[in-house]
Every structure is written in C-alpha cells, then in structure tokens.
Amino acid sequence: MTEHNQRRYSDISGRAILYALLGIMALYYLLPLALMIVTSFRSMDEIRMGQLIDWPTQLSLDAWRIAWDQAQIGARSEKGLRPYFINSLLMTLPAVAISTMIGAINGYVLSFWRFKGSNLFFGLLLFGCFIPFQAILLPHATVLGKMGISGSIVGLVFTHVIYGVAFTTLFFRNYYVTIPGELVKAAQLDGAGFWRIFFRIMLPLSTPILTVCVIWQFTQVWNDFLFGVTFSDPSSQPITVGLNNLVNSSTGERRYNVDMAGAIIAALPTLLVYVIAGKYFVRGLTAGSVKG
Amino acid sequence: MASLNIENVEKSFDQTHILKGINMDIRDGEFIILVGPSGCGKSTLMNCIAGLEDVTSGSISIANQDITSVLPKNRDIAMVFQSYALYPNMNVRKNISFGLEIRKLPKDVIANEVDRVAKLLQIEHLLDRKPGQLSGGQRQRVAMGRALARQPKIYLFDEPLSNLDAKLRVEMRTEIKKLHQRLGTTIVYVTHDQIEAMTLADRIAVMKDGHIQQFGSPQEVYDNPANRFVAGFMGSPSMNFIEVLVVQKQDRACIELAIDGITHYLPTPDQEQRVRQMVGQTVILGIRPEQITHVIPHYDDNPGIARVDATVEVIEPTGADTLVLVRMNGQEVNCRVDPYEARQPGQVMTLMLNMGKAVFFDVDSGERI
Numbered sequence: 001m002t003e004h005n006q007r008r009y010s011d012i013s014g015r016a017i018l019y020a021l022l023g024i025m026a027l028y029y030l031l032p033l034a035l036m037i038v039t040s041f042r043s044m045d046e047i048r049m050g051q052l053i054d055w056p057t058q059l060s061l062d063a064w065r066i067a068w069d070q071a072q073i074g075a076r077s078e079k080g081l082r083p084y085f086i087n088s089l090l091m092t093l094p095a096v097a098i099s100t101m102i103g104a105i106n107g108y109v110l111s112f113w114r115f116k117g118s119n120l121f122f123g124l125l126l127f128g129c130f131i132p133f134q135a136i137l138l139p140h141a142t143v144l145g146k147m148g149i150s151g152s153i154v155g156l157v158f159t160h161v162i163y164g165v166a167f168t169t170l171f172f173r174n175y176y177v178t179i180p181g182e183l184v185k186a187a188q189l190d191g192a193g194f195w196r197i198f199f200r201i202m203l204p205l206s207t208p209i210l211t212v213c214v215i216w217q218f219t220q221v222w223n224d225f226l227f228g229v230t231f232s233d234p235s236s237q238p239i240t241v242g243l244n245n246l247v248n249s250s251t252g253e254r255r256y257n258v259d260m261a262g263a264i265i266a267a268l269p270t271l272l273v274y275v276i277a278g279k280y281f282v283r284g285l286t287a288g289s290v291k292g
Numbered sequence: 293m294a295s296l297n298i299e300n301v302e303k304s305f306d307q308t309h310i311l312k313g314i315n316m317d318i319r320d321g322e323f324i325i326l327v328g329p330s331g332c333g334k335s336t337l338m339n340c341i342a343g344l345e346d347v348t349s350g351s352i353s354i355a356n357q358d359i360t361s362v363l364p365k366n367r368d369i370a371m372v373f374q375s376y377a378l379y380p381n382m383n384v385r386k387n388i389s390f391g392l393e394i395r396k397l398p399k400d401v402i403a404n405e406v407d408r409v410a411k412l413l414q415i416e417h418l419l420d421r422k423p424g425q426l427s428g429g430q431r432q433r434v435a436m437g438r439a440l441a442r443q444p445k446i447y448l449f450d451e452p453l454s455n456l457d458a459k460l461r462v463e464m465r466t467e468i469k470k471l472h473q474r475l476g477t478t479i480v481y482v483t484h485d486q487i488e489a490m491t492l493a494d495r496i497a498v499m500k501d502g503h504i505q506q507f508g509s510p511q512e513v514y515d516n517p518a519n520r521f522v523a524g525f526m527g528s529p530s531m532n533f534i535e536v537l538v539v540q541k542q543d544r545a546c547i548e549l550a551i552d553g554i555t556h557y558l559p560t561p562d563q564e565q566r567v568r569q570m571v572g573q574t575v576i577l578g579i580r581p582e583q584i585t586h587v588i589p590h591y592d593d594n595p596g597i598a599r600v601d602a603t604v605e606v607i608e609p610t611g612a613d614t615l616v617l618v619r620m621n622g623q624e625v626n627c628r629v630d631p632y633e634a635r636q637p638g639q640v641m642t643l644m645l646n647m648g649k650a651v652f653f654d655v656d657s658g659e660r661i
Contacts, residue, residue, distance in 0.1 A: 180375050180377060182373040182374070182375050182377035183377045183379065185339075185342070185344050185371070185373070185377065186371065186373060186377040186378075186379075186438075187379070187390075188344065188364045188365060189342060189344075189364050189365065189369060189370060189371050189391075190365070190390050190391030190394060190438075191365035191391055191394040191395055192365075192390075192394055193365075196394070200379075200390075201379050201381065204381035205380060205381055
C-alpha cells in the first residue's frame with residue numbers, strides 16, 4: 001500500500017469515528033423525545049397491559065385530544081390545556097415583541113449615541129442578566145400589586161419584558177458595536193435623524209440578531225414556570241403551569257399517554273420557532289458595508 | 293462652493309486635549325489637505341467641521357456664516373469616509389439618493405441627479421447592485437457619488453484612499469484631482485500619506501499634537517519647513533538630519549562635516565542669515581537626499597556646491613534612483629544618486645552636496661533657525 005493510500009484510509013477511519021460519536025450523541029438526546037412521541041400515540045389499555053416502553057399497535061389520537069381540550073385540570077370549568085395555551089400565546093407574543101424592540105433601541109443608543117455614564121448604565125443593566133429570579137419574587141409581587149396588574153396576563157407580559165430587556169439589550173448592543181459608527185455619521189450628514197437612522201439603516205441590518213433575540217426571548221418566556229406560577233391567577237396561567245397541573249391533578253391511574261401528549265403540545269411552539277427562524281441564525285448581512 | 297474659516301478651535305474629551313487652538317482660513321474652491329501622524333487630531337478637526345462632534349471652544353464659519361452650533365445636516369457639507377460607510381441594505385441608487393429623499397426633493401430631480409453623478413463617476417452599470425457586490429474601488433466611487441449628489445458647499449474626505457491597493461490608489465488620486473479641477477468646490481481632505489498630500493493639495497496643513505505646524509503650499513512646505521517635524525514628515529525618503537558645528541572660515545560661516553576621517557568645511561547658504569550668527573554652536577543641518585547626488589559636472593559652478601568622498605555602506609535601488617547610505621559626522625545620511633553612478637557597499641564614491649537648499653534647526657526645540 002502506498003503512503004498516499006494509507007493517509008486516505010486514516011482520514012476515512014477518523015471521519016467514521018467522528019460520525020459514530022455524533023450519531024450516538026444525537027441518539028442520546030433524541031431518545032426521550034422519541035419515547036414521548038411513541039407513548040403519546042398509544043392507548044392507555046396498551047400501556048396498562050403491555051410494556052411501558054413499546055411501539056403502538058395502532059395510532060391513537062385520543063391522548064392528544066384529551067390533553068388538548070378534555071382533561072379535567074384542577075377545578076376549572078374549561079377543560080384541557082387549550083386555555084393555558086392561549087394564555088401563553090397572549091403572554092409570549094407581546095412580551096417577545098416589546099422586549100426585543102426595547103432591546104434594539106437600547107443597543108442602538110448604547111452603541112451610537114453614547115451619553116455621559118452610558119457605560120455605567122449598560123453595566124448596571126447587565127445585573128439583570130445575573131439576578132436569580134427567585135430573589136426578586138416578593139418585591140416584584142408588591143410592584144405588580146401596586147400597579148394593579150397582579151394575577152393578569154398584562155402583569156406577566158410586564159414582568160417578562162422587564163427581565164428580558166437586560167438580555168435583549170446585551171444582544172443588540174454587542175451586535176451594533178460591530179457596525180462601523182461611520183454609517184451613522186454618513187446618515188447624519190445625509191440629513192437623517194435618530195429614528196430614521198434606526199428604522200432605515202440599523203433595523204434592516206439587524207436580521208441575524210433579531211432572529212437570535214426572538215428565539216431566545218420566545219424560549220425564555222414560553223418555557224418560564226417560576227413567574228408563571230407565582231404571578232398568575234387561574235385565569236391567566238400559562239401552559240407550563242397548565243402542564244404541571246395536568247400531570248399532578250389526575251386522580252387514580254397516571255395517564256402516561258396524556259401526560260406525554262401534553263408535554264409535546266407545550267413544547268411545540270418553541271420547536272416551531274427554531275425550525276422557522278433557525279436558518280437566519282448565522283447570516284451575515286453586514287458583509288460589504290465596510291472593506292472586505 | 294464656499295470659504296471655510298476656522299478660528300481658535302479647541303476640542304477636548306474630558307482631560308485629553310485633542311485640538312489646541314486651530315486657525316485656518318480656507319478660500320473658496322481651495323483643495324486643502326490635513327496631514328499628520330495618527331493621533332494628531334486631523335480626523336477630529338474634520339468631524340468638528342462636519343458637526344459630528346461639538347467644538348469645546350472657538351468658531352467655524354462657512355461662507356462667512358457662523359455654523360459652530362448648526363446641526364450637521366444643515367451645514368451643507370458632504371463627507372467621504374475611510375470605510376466608505378455605504379448603507380449595506382440599500383443598492384447603489386438608493387445610497388446616492390438617500391440624502392436627497394430626506395431633503396424631500398421631487399422624484400424627477402432625484403433621478404436626474406443620480407444619473408448625473410453616476411455618469412460623472414462612471415458607475416451607471418452599478419446602480420442596482422448592493423455595496424456587498426462591489427469591489428473596493430467601486431465602493432470608493434459610490435461613496436464619492438453619494439457626496440457629490442447634493443452639490444454641497446464643502447466636501448470632506450477622510451482618508452478615502454487608504455483602503456485601496458497601491459495601484460488603484462494612484463489612479464483614484466488622479467481622478468479626485470481631475471474632479472476638483474472640474475467642480476472647483478472647496479475640499480478638505482485628511483490623509484496620513486505625504487505623497488497624497490503633495491500631489492493633491494493647493495495648500496497643506498501639517499498637524500501634530502493638536503497644533504498646525506505649518507500651513508502652506510506643497511512646495512513651500514517641502515522647501516521651507518517650519519520645523520524639524522514638518523521637514524521629516526514631508527518627503528520620502530525623509531530629510532537627513534545631521535548634527536554639525538558652525539565655524540568661521542575665511543570670513544564665511546561654514547559647517548564642519550567629518551566624512552571618513554576627513555573634515556570638510558561647507559558654506560552656509562546665503563538665505564540662511566540667522567545660522568551665520570551662531571558660530572561656535574551646534575545646530576541640526578537638514579538636507580534632502582536629492583541634494584546629495586553623484587557628480588554632475590555642470591552643477592559645479594552653482595554656489596554652495598561641494599564635492600566630498602564617502603564610503604558607501606548600503607545601497608537601495610528604487611529603479612529611477614538608487615539610495616546610497618553614507619556616514620557624515622558619524623550619522624547615517626541618505627543620498628539619491630543615479631543607478632549607474634552608484635558604487636557598491638565598501639567602495640568610496642564622490643558625492644556632490646548642494647548646500648544651497650540646506651536648512652537648519654535648533655538642536656533642542658527642533659524649530660527652524
């Protein structure tokens with residue numbers, strides 16, 4: 001065998017090990033999800049009679065139906081996870097939109113319109129990223145009470161905006177400092193003002209960071225349990241709380257298939273956001289603004 | 293088109309003083325170059341003129357109107373940036389028309405203006421492309437196009453050629469000069485490249501440490517530098533500085549120059565009056581490399597010409613000339629000689645010094661004597 005061939009084979013075997021490793025990792029992460037999906041399509045009889053882990057003998061959507069709008073959760077008149085799901089949507093969409101927008105404006109100001117003490121301001125804002133949320137539950141409850149929005153969806157939106165802005169500002173500020181300040185100067189000389197520069201030049205350049213920010217915020221807000229369980233009342237509970245109640249409030253036997261279907265329903269929107277927006281994740285739209 | 297007057301402009305950021313009292317009177321249609329090493333304040337001065345930064349004190353007026361506290365957009369100034377600063381999300385047409393749209397010009401006027409500028413800069417075929425799809429030179433043209441579109445009173449160029457490769461830079465330099473001759477608009481142009489400064493300027497302002505060291509025509513700055521810094525900054529290779537003693541020889545003030553162990557006495561030029569009163573003192577002799585050449589016989593009769601023999605240490609051929617390094621008074625001296633007359637390192641070569649163009653500086657302050 002020539003030396004050339006030897007190198008070729010060692011390349012190939014290296015690659016094979018790499019792929020095997022990646023495959024194992026992927027399997028490790030996907031297995032629980034696969035198990036959830038499989039179980040959610042089995043009927044309770046099957047689970048009771050056979051193994052806990054097994055293929056479904058027939059595709060049954062009963063568990064999904066029950067989890068969505070038939071299960072009695074707590075003492076509510078409305079059944080299933082549907083009302084919780086709607087609450088979560090009503091909470092997440094505005095919270096994501098508002099916190100992303102404020103973050104973008106903050107980042108824009110902190111990058112291009114520095115003022116005296118703006119670095120200190122940014123530093124203090126970053127505290128918001130590191131504060132353990134458990135620490136602020138009590139004072140924040142007081143604030144919500146004083147504002148008269150405790151236990152409402154508005155209150156939850158407010159809470160998530162407040163604690164999301166630290167992250168979104170960080171995202172946008174770190175993105176905008178990579179954009180040359182000369183762009184803003186050029187626009188100023190062209191006669192554009194603060195808002196026009198923001199909307200006509202900065203925002204169109206922000207697609208990559210907007211995507212990152214939206215995915216991050218959506219996941220954070222949608223998956224949040226702590227704020228959801230603390231600052232809501234039964235009419236405004238989000239899906240995470242609903243899922244918890246669904247799993248915990250069943251009397252008698254544990255309906256694994258319904259629990260699994262409910263868990264998938266709760267996770268579906270975040271998955272969807274990743275699938276739709278993921279491809280914009282790493283697009284560099286600023287290419288060409290400067291040299292290069 | 294307008295004149296530009298800068299009076300006592302100072303600028304400081306907290307404790308750091310960037311501009312320490314700048315005064316400039318720029319006439320209508322002049323091409324002014326601000327040149328200096330990085331950190332000398334030239335870009336800050338540019339930003340102050342544009343209004344992108346406020347001056348700490350002093351005033352700026354355009355066409356005799358004080359604009360010190362006028363917003364940048366109302367100063368009627370256009371600027372070309374070092375990084376071009378094209379809007380990456382807009383195509384070339386949009387880039388050029390953006391400023392016009394903000395000023396709410398009618399659509400057909402804008403279209404005409406874009407066409408005019410595109411034709412002027414030969415970028416018509418690029419109008420529908422995004423900046424990312426253009427080469428460096430094309431982006432540079434578009435950036436100039438954006439500045440030209442408004443027909444402002446004053447153009448500011450902030451190191452516009454420094455991101456281009458050497459060949460393109462020379463081409464664009466000529467283009468800019470042609471453009472200025474055609475438009476006749478006042479231009480203030482910042483660069484750290486002294487060749488760009490020499491070739492383009494009507495007048496050059498050499499800056500250092502927030503002060504203007506000298507403000508004059510290129511030839512004036514080159515031949516008659518105000519101090520050692522200006523002398524060393526302008527010209528490549530840079531002027532030779534040799535510490536010499538002034539002595540009296542046969543009723544004439546001469547300088548003492550030891551080369552290869554032989555002491556030569558060279559006459560001081562007639563126009564340098566003050567150095568003649570400094571007999572017995574040490575001064576800095578400034579002499580440009582092209583004033584030390586191979587022997588050109590018919591120059592022998594010129595006053596101030598002297599022949600000296602020197603051992604060649606290093607040679608650097610540039611094609612047109614060869615730079616020869618010799619030692620005078622123990623200090624390295626560059627000479628510019630004909631490539632065919634240059635000797636090899638270690639050999640002795642006869643050189644011709646033209647003291648007629650020599651200048652003298654104070655040893656301590658570096659000021660011209």
